[in-house]
Amino acid sequence: MLAVAFQGPERVEVVEKPGPELLAPDDAIVRVTASGVCGSDLHIYHGRVQVAPGFTLGHEYVGEVLAAGDAVSSVAVGDRVLGTFHVACGTCWFCRAGQFHKCDHGRTFGHGAGLGDLQGTQAELTLVPHANLTLRRVPDGLSDDVALFAGDVMGTGYHAIQGAGMRPGDSVAVLGLGPVGLCAVQVALAAGAAHVIAIDTVEDRLAMARGFGAHAVHLTEEDPRAAAKALTEGRGVDVAVEAVGDARALDLAIRLTRKCGTVSIIGVYAERTEVHMGLAWIKSLNLVGGQANVIAHLDPVLALLASGRLDPGPLVTHHLPLADAAHAYEIYDRREALKIVLTP
Numbered sequence: 001m002l003a004v005a006f007q008g009p010e011r012v013e014v015v016e017k018p019g020p021e022l023l024a025p026d027d028a029i030v031r032v033t034a035s036g037v038c039g040s041d042l043h044i045y046h047g048r049v050q051v052a053p054g055f056t057l058g059h060e061y062v063g064e065v066l067a068a069g070d071a072v073s074s075v076a077v078g079d080r081v082l083g084t085f086h087v088a089c090g091t092c093w094f095c096r097a098g099q100f101h102k103c104d105h106g107r108t109f110g111h112g113a114g115l116g117d118l119q120g121t122q123a124e125l126t127l128v129p130h131a132n133l134t135l136r137r138v139p140d141g142l143s144d145d146v147a148l149f150a151g152d153v154m155g156t157g158y159h160a161i162q163g164a165g166m167r168p169g170d171s172v173a174v175l176g177l178g179p180v181g182l183c184a185v186q187v188a189l190a191a192g193a194a195h196v197i198a199i200d201t202v203e204d205r206l207a208m209a210r211g212f213g214a215h216a217v218h219l220t221e222e223d224p225r226a227a228a229k230a231l232t233e234g235r236g237v238d239v240a241v242e243a244v245g246d247a248r249a250l251d252l253a254i255r256l257t258r259k260c261g262t263v264s265i266i267g268v269y270a271e272r273t274e275v276h277m278g279l280a281w282i283k284s285l286n287l288v289g290g291q292a293n294v295i296a297h298l299d300p301v302l303a304l305l306a307s308g309r310l311d312p313g314p315l316v317t318h319h320l321p322l323a324d325a326a327h328a329y330e331i332y333d334r335r336e337a338l339k340i341v342l343t344p
């Protein structure tokens with residue numbers, strides 16, 4: 001089979017590899033029909049996340065079940081399926097508590113030995129462990145492009161809003177309009193937000209958020225704090241979503257949020273970060289954050305996608321053959337694409 005293999009910083013290559021085999025009774029093998037290129041793939045591409053040369057990348061996927069072990073009951077051979085970016089055992093303490101994202105035996109597709117040694121999905125075939133938890137049938141009528149958001153990007157946008165306890169009528173600010181931020185904008189609006197203020201510096205992304213129904217605010221050419229005040233009688237927003245993973249964005253999120261409001265930190269942090277804790281404390285803010293529990297959100301997110309209430313279709317800016325993956329990574333790295341879908 002063909003697979004996209006990491007070779008070294010800024011170097012990926014499409015290589016021929018042996019196909020996967022079922023290893024456990026609850027494994028499935030999926031013939032991939034679409035796989036996304038994601039912002040977290042770029043961390044590997046740049047060498048910030050260590051992955052051995054030759055490891056297959058990718059963790060967003062839609063496809064058809066080609067084979068399934070005896071213990072797989074929720075999907076069957078021939079089913080069109082989508083899956084989550086990581087797998088969970090279903091039996092450890094955290095899984096029993098429904099906190100699948102913190103599974104003691106969790107493994108992430110395409111992230112090397114450090115995250116469970118699970119080969120990625122930018123390939124013609126992929127091995128899916130714990131298929132009963134990881135995979136779902138794609139609802140009829142849902143395109144590959146839309147379905148592949150359920151297991152990662154839209155699940156993360158959903159987590160940002162749901163985890164913040166957003167209520168209908170709330171005002172929400174979303175800082176950073178990458179794919180996750182734009183999905184959070186859609187989820188907030190679908191959940192009944194009265195106002196969504198969408199903040200970025202890229203005009204195309206602001207325009208897309210505006211098209212979804214948000215108040216688009218340019219970070220530097222306009223005044224996000226004034227916009228938040230104007231829409232909330234001076235209080236500030238009920239929920240601010242930090243979808244960048246940067247101290248300046250987090251600082252602004254803290255400033256935009258009203259007293260006793262919630263800052264939802266979905267941007268990725270790996271290092272020590274300085275925040276104005278005094279401000280967060282005096283405002284009695286709730287700070288929530290961390291990786292999204294996409295397995296827990298999979299069914300509601302799929303239902304919202306199938307109903308059309310959420311539609312990330314416009315985020316897909318490029319389709320490329322899997323064989324052109326090196327080019328896909330180059331243009332994604334230059335930020336010329338929002339979401340690239342690779343088709344084997």
Ligand SMILES: [Zn+2]
Binds near residue numbers: 085153
């Ligand atoms: Zn992803």
Ligand SMILES: [Zn+2]
Binds near residue numbers: 103
């Ligand atoms: Zn577990």
